[in-house]
Amino acid sequence: xxxxxxxxxxxxxxxxxxxxxxxxxxxxxxxxxxxxxxxxxxxxxxxxxxxxxxxxxxxxxxxxxxxxxxxxxxxxxxxxxxxxxxxxxxxxxxxxxxxxxxxxxxxxxxxxxxxxxxxxxxxxxxxxxxxxxxxxxxxxxxxxxxxxxxxxxxxxxxxxxxxxxxxxxxxxxxxxxxxxxxxxxxxxxxxxxxxxxxxxxxxxxxxxxxxxxxxxxxxxxxxxxxxxxxxxxxxxxxxxxxxxxxxxxxxxxxxxxxxxxxxxxxxxxxxxxxxxxxxxxxxxxxxxxxxxxxxxxxxxxxxxxxxxxxxxxxxxxxxxxxxxxxxxxxxxxxxxxxxxxxxxxxxxxxxxxxxxxxxxxxxxxxxxx
Amino acid sequence: xxxxxxxxxxxxxxxxxxxxxxxxxxxxxxxxxxxxxxxxxxxxxxxxxxxxxxxxxxxxxxxxxxxxxxxxxxxxxxxxxxxxxxxxxxxxxxxxxxxxxxxxxxxxxxxxxxxxxxxxxxxxxxxxxxxxxxxxxxxxxxxxxxxxxxxxxxxxxxxxxxxxxxxxxxxxxxxxxxxxxxxxxxxxxxxxxxxxxxxxxxxxxxxxxxxxxxxxxxxxxxxxxxxxxxxxxxxxxxxxxxxxxxxxxxxxxxxxxxxxxxxxxxxxxx
Numbered sequence: 107x108x109x110x111x112x113x114x115x116x117x118x119x120x121x122x123x124x125x126x127x128x129x130x131x132x133x134x135x136x137x138x139x140x141x142x143x144x145x146x147x148x149x150x151x152x153x154x155x156x157x158x159x160x161x162x163x164x165x166x167x168x169x170x171x172x173x174x175x176x177x178x179x180x181x182x183x184x185x186x187x188x189x190x191x192x193x194x195x196x197x198x199x200x201x202x203x204x205x206x207x208x209x210x211x212x213x214x215x216x217x218x219x220x221x222x223x224x225x226x227x228x229x230x231x232x233x234x235x236x237x238x239x240x241x242x243x244x245x246x247x248x249x250x251x252x253x254x255x256x257x258x259x260x261x262x263x264x265x266x267x268x269x270x271x272x273x274x275x276x277x278x279x280x281x282x283x284x285x286x287x288x289x290x291x292x293x294x295x296x297x298x299x300x301x302x303x304x305x306x307x308x309x310x311x312x313x314x315x316x317x318x319x320x321x322x323x324x325x326x327x328x329x330x331x332x333x334x335x336x337x338x339x340x341x342x343x344x345x346x347x348x349x350x351x352x353x354x355x356x357x358x359x360x361x362x363x364x365x366x367x368x369x370x371x372x373x374x375x376x377x378x379x380x381x382x383x384x385x386x387x388x389x390x391x392x393x394x395x396x397x398x399x400x401x402x403x404x405x406x407x408x409x410x411x412x413x414x415x416x417x418x419x420x421x422x423x424x425x426x427x428x429x430x431x432x433x434x435x436x437x438x439x440x441x442x443x444x445x446x447x448x449x450x451x452x453x454x455x456x457x458x459x460x461x462x463x464x465x466x467x468x469x470x471x472x473x474x475x
Numbered sequence: 476x477x478x479x480x481x482x483x484x485x486x487x488x489x490x491x492x493x494x495x496x497x498x499x500x501x502x503x504x505x506x507x508x509x510x511x512x513x514x515x516x517x518x519x520x521x522x523x524x525x526x527x528x529x530x531x532x533x534x535x536x537x538x539x540x541x542x543x544x545x546x547x548x549x550x551x552x553x554x555x556x557x558x559x560x561x562x563x564x565x566x567x568x569x570x571x572x573x574x575x576x577x578x579x580x581x582x583x584x585x586x587x588x589x590x591x592x593x594x595x596x597x598x599x600x601x602x603x604x605x606x607x608x609x610x611x612x613x614x615x616x617x618x619x620x621x622x623x624x625x626x627x628x629x630x631x632x633x634x635x636x637x638x639x640x641x642x643x644x645x646x647x648x649x650x651x652x653x654x655x656x657x658x659x660x661x662x663x664x665x666x667x668x669x670x671x672x673x674x675x676x677x678x679x680x681x682x683x684x685x686x687x688x689x690x691x692x693x694x695x696x697x698x699x700x701x702x703x704x705x706x707x708x709x710x711x712x713x714x715x716x717x718x719x720x721x722x723x724x725x726x727x728x729x730x731x732x733x734x735x736x737x738x739x740x741x742x743x744x745x
Binding site: 186187188189190192197198199202203206207210224229230231232233235243244245246249251253255274276453454456457458460461462463464465466467468469470471 | 519
């Protein structure tokens with residue numbers, strides 16, 4: 107076979123095949139196009155999904171970045187926009203604290219001299235204080251406290267944080283010398299009887315209502331006449347305080363002081379003023395008194411009375427019998443007695459059931475940021 | 476959108492399930508990750524405070540029952556059955572005269588390590604009041620030292636310091652009188668026999684101011700115990716039982732012919 111013949115043969119054998127290919131392509135073209143579109147759609151959806159995952163994972167990674175750098179007095183926290191810190195020589199009820207809530211630790215004390223600072227590993231720290239002479243050990247109605255802690259911005263500029271305040275109750279149970287302290291919310295019937303758990307839950311409920319928070323101290327100095335004295339300003343009635351540190355410098359601790367009080371009597375919180383002498387002269391009002399007949403809506407007094415109305419089920423043990431009108435008109439003898447009885451019974455319910463309470467402060471970026 | 480639903484409806488069950496699962500997981504992830512990240516942007520600080528146990532002092536009927544069951548009505552010159560509250564008879568069917576009657580009360584409380592008991596009473600009947608410590612018992616002691624008390628169901632509404640346990644207890648419970656009465660003294664005694672209160676002291680002025688001609692037996696006598704000190708239990712609580720004994724002279728001056736009324740107040744104070 108010559109070369110030409112061979113080529114012809116090859117061409118002949120290929121020609122039909124080409125025809126067949128063409129035919130097949132023509133027939134299959136719409137199906138392939140569909141498949142291709144589907145594949146692209148599938149890939150696109152997967153890519154978008156993957157992108158979402160990658161974005162969030164990156165955010166989470168940044169947020170949980172554990173690299174903390176210390177350089178002299180400056181603190182750099184990668185990812186976390188701030189840390190918190192406390193100062194003081196000791197931790198109140200330290201060993202029981204550790205037993206009841208082991209998640210809380212002391213914080214790092216080697217970053218800034220004198221400060222115990224939260225870190226990614228130690229993101230829940232114990233508040234410290236420096237005891238003074240005759241320091242109270244037990245706290246009940248009439249007790250108060252001042253909590254000082256610091257927010258340390260990670261970068262220069264403005265920083266806004268939400269400070270959430272909570273009160274958590276604890277029950278101590280077991281034989282003397284071998285007791286256990288547990289949050290009331292974690293008690294089980296293996297720990298104490300069911301009816302004791304109910305009592306503790308009731309106590310915790312009133313505790314959350316009776317402990318009130320404030321931003322600033324009031325006027326209690328000796329130079330002011332007793333009837334004009336009051337304990338605090340700016341009640342934090344929502345238990346959330348939004349704080350902005352303007353032009354703050356990275357690594358420089360910004361102090362935050364929170365005042366709490368467990369008012370001793372109803373007269374300190376519910377009365378507009380003491381014109382009728384229902385309040386003992388030594389039980390100063392918790393916020394400044396206001397005259398009858400004036401609008402107190404935007405005053406501290408108005409806010410505290412509104413707090414009582416909004417939270418009556420956690421303030422008054424007889425709350426089912428208490429109306430908003432009674433709270434607004436606490437001066438009327440019958441109302442005063444009813445409210446006072448409810449407040450005192452609430453105190454009593456706390457006292458007989460709750461062994462310890464914790465003021466728990468959560469500092470975070472404002473919701474949504 | 477309708478087209479998507481139509482296509483979804485046309486899919487086989489397995490594919491539908493797979494798509495729904497995938498969608499739910501995607502949404503969950505999308506919600507969880509930012510929440511998780513936000514939580515990581517938090518720091519917490521806390522301080523633990525010890526709660527002061529409240530002070531309380533309760534005065535109740537026997538067995539810490541509500542005060543209404545502490546009943547001094549109708550002091551009888553004859554022995555009474557404490558359960559049925561009817562007179563007892565001797566073997567000859569006669570009433571049994573007596574010159575005393577005993578009533579049980581409870582003092583209990585928390586976070587208190589001392590208190591005083593006080594009596595304030597009028598003197599129309601010239602009764603003698605004596606308070607004895609007592610022990611609660613489920614079995615009776617000797618006759619003259621035992622007071623039987625019938626328990627009442629649903630009677631623990633006032634004293635919340637102690638868990639009443641079952642509040643449906645009925646039937647008798649016994650109180651064994653101690654040997655020595657509580658020591659104490661009258662604060663305004665003019666004389667012991669007859670017992671009369673002063674009509675010119677600060678207590679009198681407090682009660683009657685400048686009024687005179689008050690019937691001498693109506694002026695209240697005030698008795699106060701010495702401070703009763705004790706050690707509370709592990710929960711800083713205590714519960715003490717007492718017997719108030721009211722006595723009179725069996726042969727004296729026909730006192731019951733007078734059918735007089737006296738008032739007696741018991742108070743516990745810290």
